[in-house]
Amino acid sequence: MTDFPKDLFDLSTTELLTPISQAVTFRRQLIHYPGFVGAIQAVERCHAMGRHKLEEPDCLLVTGVSGCGKSTLRKTYADRHPRVELEDRTVIPVLHLELPSQPTIKNVAERILMAMEDPFAARGSAESKTARIIKLLAECRVELVILDEFQHFVDRGRGVVDYKIADWLKQIINAARVPFVLMGLPRCERILEANEQLRRRFSARFELKPFSVRTKESAREFKRILSTLNEELPFPDRSVIAGADVVSMMFYATNGLIDYLIKLVSKGIEIAANEERNQIDLNVLARAFSLAIFQQCSDETNPFHPDFIRRVLNHQGEPFHGYA
Ligand SMILES: Nc1ncnc2c1ncn2[C@@H]1O[C@H](COP(=O)(O)OP(=O)(O)O)[C@@H](O)[C@H]1O
Ligand SMILES: [Mg+2]
Known part of the structure; x- marks a missing residue:
């Protein structure tokens, strides 16, 4: 077999640089919460x-x-x-x-x-x-x-x-x-x-319980998990996902489910990397939410929008319908 020069044909190295592969790498990580x-x-x-x-x-x-x-x-x-x-x-x-x-x-x-x-x-x-x-x-x-x-x-x-x-x-x-x-x-x-x-x-x-913000202790734990995720993000600047005022938005956006949490953040990575941003901010999160979790959301039902009305999105047609 011909030996091709590695740098030309090793897809894994170039792949690592695309927004999608950065999002996929993030998704593959296991969180030991x-x-x-x-x-x-x-x-x-x-x-x-x-x-x-x-x-x-x-x-x-x-x-x-x-x-x-x-x-x-x-x-x-x-x-x-x-x-x-x-x-x-x-x-x-x-x-x-x-x-x-x-x-x-x-x-x-x-x-x-x-x-x-x-x-x-x-x-x-x-x-x-x-x-x-x-x-x-x-x-x-x-x-x-x-x-x-x-x-x-x-x-x-x-x-x-x-x-x-x-x-x-x-x-x-x-x-x-x-x-x-x-x-x-x-x-x-x-x-x-x-x-x-x-x-x-x-x-x-x-x-196996979803994350919660109902008690101080559970909210602290959720914040710790968000901080851990924050450290795994492939951006030079610290993102907002674990900020004190963002924790509850992250909760409303995911209903505390790890599945949605990972989907939301990895979509955020994809968007921010695509636009060559230095971090994930609220604007990126708002778009990631509508792309990855709730396509039909309005400003009032997007937890990252200033007009969001704080409530669990569990009405008919909303992402957490059927969850307690
Ligand atoms: N410990 C974990 N670390 C990282 N991601 C996780 C973890 N547990 C679940 N996930 C994410 O949540 C998604 C859904 O989880 P899954 O195990 O399929 O849930 P269930 O079987 O309870 O419906 C997974 O595809 C994965 O992205
Ligand atoms: Mg399952």
Whole structure:
């Protein structure tokens, strides 16, 4: 192969300079805010139990509204415990997957088998799939299973379906002696209520909460996170995002959700870098808000506009409609 001069063909160096790639680099960073660290620790505790093969392993339920960071938590934790390819098997310390939107025992069993690389994942009855799951969990030396989007089970069924699935999960947990972490929207609590034995098993709960400015302490924490983000910005001057009077605007613009926070700031980076500005100011934030979060916003519903009327934007058609 011809050896091209590196500086001409190494896209990664030129890419770093474009506004979009600067925004993407920012988006890729993980923020270790207290709620996230607490959630990781809760999963760690559950995992530690799994290593001891207790007869009735204690499981964990992680709940949180959409965009609060559950899937990021799942992927981060799994990345820290990667698969290992041995000659005779794949060792999967942490098996993790998202449940399908219309879950049945059969299609969930199939997904779990696929995640363990079973070439015949689609074959067999629900019973035979369940038996293979139990066998493969042992063969792949799985220590922890994380199921995300667990609310799909709750959405589907009332009564009968819930019991069936709860019983099925309990059967796997007991037979494999592997703890499960279930993740999903707050209504996931309901499926556990439907089954007393499973409820007992999932007595450990962790709620991944959005940031808040309701109390002095929570507002201080939110400000600290904004300051951390501020330090990561690729501009020579300090941006306004963590300024004392801007913290509440940042809250109204994101409803405290990390998803929107990252979207807003990365759009701000893109705009400011495009215009070769030295920092992100309120004008940039106002435009970033309308581009990344609320396209139809008016001056009164743009938290960075002087005419903003201070309220949570949760009316019909607004970005946080449906959030508490
Ligand atoms: N700890 C974190 N650090 C940085 N960004 C995060 C973190 N958690 C979540 N995010 C951002 O928020 C977005 C949505 O998070 P996600 O984990 O998909 O939420 P959920 O699964 O609860 O709906 C992610 O794509 C990512 O940009
Ligand atoms: Mg998710």
